[in-house]
Amino acid sequence: MSRRRRDRSLALAPWLFTIGFFLLWEIGCRAFKISSYVLPPPSAILEALWQYRTQIGYHSFHTLWMTLAGFGLAVGFGLLLGMALGASRFVNAGTYPLLVGFNAVPKVAVVPILVIWFGVGWQAPVLTAFMISFFPIVVNVATGLATIEPEAEDVLRALGASKRDIIVKVGIPRSMPYFFGSLKVAITLAYVGSVIGEYNASNVGVGNLMARASADFNVPLLFAALIALAVLGVVMYAITVIVERRMTGWAQRSNFAAA
Amino acid sequence: MPAFVDIHDVTHVYAGAEDGAPAVQDLNIKVMEGEFAAVVGPSGCGKSTLMKLATGLQFPAKGTVIVDGREVGAPVKIAGMAFQNPTMLPWRTTLQNLLLPLEVVQPHRSRLRSNRAEYVAKAEALLEQVGLKGQGSKYPWQLSGGMQQRASLCRALIHEPKLLMLDEPFGALDAFTREELWCVIRDLHAAQRFTVVLVTHDLREAVFLADRIFCMSSRPGRIIAEREVDLPRPRDLEVTYTQPFMDIVHELRAHIAHARVAA
Numbered sequence: 001m002s003r004r005r006r007d008r009s010l011a012l013a014p015w016l017f018t019i020g021f022f023l024l025w026e027i028g029c030r031a032f033k034i035s036s037y038v039l040p041p042p043s044a045i046l047e048a049l050w051q052y053r054t055q056i057g058y059h060s061f062h063t064l065w066m067t068l069a070g071f072g073l074a075v076g077f078g079l080l081l082g083m084a085l086g087a088s089r090f091v092n093a094g095t096y097p098l099l100v101g102f103n104a105v106p107k108v109a110v111v112p113i114l115v116i117w118f119g120v121g122w123q124a125p126v127l128t129a130f131m132i133s134f135f136p137i138v139v140n141v142a143t144g145l146a147t148i149e150p151e152a153e154d155v156l157r158a159l160g161a162s163k164r165d166i167i168v169k170v171g172i173p174r175s176m177p178y179f180f181g182s183l184k185v186a187i188t189l190a191y192v193g194s195v196i197g198e199y200n201a202s203n204v205g206v207g208n209l210m211a212r213a214s215a216d217f218n219v220p221l222l223f224a225a226l227i228a229l230a231v232l233g234v235v236m237y238a239i240t241v242i243v244e245r246r247m248t249g250w251a252q253r254s255n256f257a258a259a
Numbered sequence: 260m261p262a263f264v265d266i267h268d269v270t271h272v273y274a275g276a277e278d279g280a281p282a283v284q285d286l287n288i289k290v291m292e293g294e295f296a297a298v299v300g301p302s303g304c305g306k307s308t309l310m311k312l313a314t315g316l317q318f319p320a321k322g323t324v325i326v327d328g329r330e331v332g333a334p335v336k337i338a339g340m341a342f343q344n345p346t347m348l349p350w351r352t353t354l355q356n357l358l359l360p361l362e363v364v365q366p367h368r369s370r371l372r373s374n375r376a377e378y379v380a381k382a383e384a385l386l387e388q389v390g391l392k393g394q395g396s397k398y399p400w401q402l403s404g405g406m407q408q409r410a411s412l413c414r415a416l417i418h419e420p421k422l423l424m425l426d427e428p429f430g431a432l433d434a435f436t437r438e439e440l441w442c443v444i445r446d447l448h449a450a451q452r453f454t455v456v457l458v459t460h461d462l463r464e465a466v467f468l469a470d471r472i473f474c475m476s477s478r479p480g481r482i483i484a485e486r487e488v489d490l491p492r493p494r495d496l497e498v499t500y501t502q503p504f505m506d507i508v509h510e511l512r513a514h515i516a517h518a519r520v521a522a
Contacts, residue, residue: 151346158314160336161363250350
C-alpha cells in the first residue's frame, strides 16, 4: 500500500470502528428484542439525547467545571509535591508510604466525609476530583526530577551550580514530558472523581442527573448521560494530548512514537 | 613552579562503597599549567574518581588536592568537563546548550542577559572552530554523535576554563571521527593553552595528545608509571605511524598489561 493511501485509511479507521460499534449494538438490540429498560438501542439513546438536550447540556457544563477545578488543584498541588519529592530524598522517603496509603483508599469512601464537612454542593465533586487525580502527577514529576543524568548534573555542579540551579535548568524541563504524560491520566481520573462526587453529593452535574434518572428508571436518559460523559471525556483527553505535543515536542522525536 | 593540579597522597573511599575499599590509594599526580596530561589505565581503576576529585565533586578521605594554588574544598568553578556521553539537554538548541555554563558561572551569569549578543557571537565562533559553523540552531538530537561530542567540547570551553577535564570523550565514536576530534582538541589546546586532564582507554590517543601520561593500576587506583611525551608539536596525525610514537605506545601497553596481571 502506498504511504498516502495508508495514511488515509489510518485516518478513517477510528470512524469506521466507532460507527461499526454502534451499528452492531443497534442490530443486536433489534435482533434479540432486548427491552429498552435493559439496554436501549443507540437510536433510542439518540432520541433521549435530543429530548433532554438542554438538561444534558446544562449538567455537562457543570461537570466540566467541577472536573477542571479539581484537575487544576491537582496540577498545582501535584507539581509542588512532585518537585519536593524529586528534589529531596528525605521528603521522598518520608512521604511515600503516606502517599501510597492515601492513593489506595477508594475515593468513593471519602465522599460521605466530604458531605459531612461541606454538605451538598460543589465542594464534594471538586475535592473528589482533586484527590483522585493528583497522585499520578506527583509520581511522574518526582520521577522526572530524580532521574537526571549524573553527568549532566556533574557538568553543572563542577561550575558551582546550586541545587536550585540544577533543578531549574535541568530537572524541571526534563520532567515536563513526564508531567504532561501524567496529565492525560489525571484528567480522566479527575473526571471520574467529579462524577462520583456529583452522584452522591450534589444537586447538579451529570452525576446527579444520572442518580435521578436511575431513581426514575429512565434508562434511555441514563445512557444518554453516559454518552455525553464519554464525549466530554474524549474532548478533554484530546485537549491534554494537544497541549502535551506543543509543550514537549522535543521528547517525541523518535520514530517509534510516531509509528 | 608549583603544579597547577596537585593531587598529593590521596586516598578516596566512596561513602556508599559496600566493601569500604578505596577507589584510589596514595594517588600522586602533578600537572603543570597549560600542560596536556593524560591518565590511562585498565577499566575500573578509579579514573572517574580522579575527575571528581580534581573538580571538587568529591573530597579525598586522605591527602590533599590543590588546583590553581588552592586546596579544593568545593566545586572548583574554573573547570570545564566533557564525558563519553555528550549529555546535551534535548530541549535546548545546540547554541542554548553552549550558553548553559554561562547561566551558572560568574561573572557571566550576571552579564549574560545584557550582553547576550556578545556571548552568542562567542559561542558561534567556538562552533566554527570545531567545524560546526551554522549548526547552533539545531537541536542536539538532530546532530550526529561526533557533532554532539564537538558541541559538548564547546560547552566545556565556553566560559574559558583554566582546566579542562575530559572523561573518555571520544570513546563512543568511530575511529575516523575520533581522529578528527583529536585534531580539534589539539588545535583548541594550542590556541588557548588551558590545562587538560584527559582520562582515556586509548593509548594512541593519549600519546598523540598529551605532554605527560600517567598509568594507573587497577582498583584501588595508584600511579604505576609516569611518562613524558617529547614528540615535537604541532603533531600531525602522521606522527602516529612513526617509530618513536609506536615505541611509547608499546611501553605504555606493557605497563597496563602488568597492572592487569597484578590485579
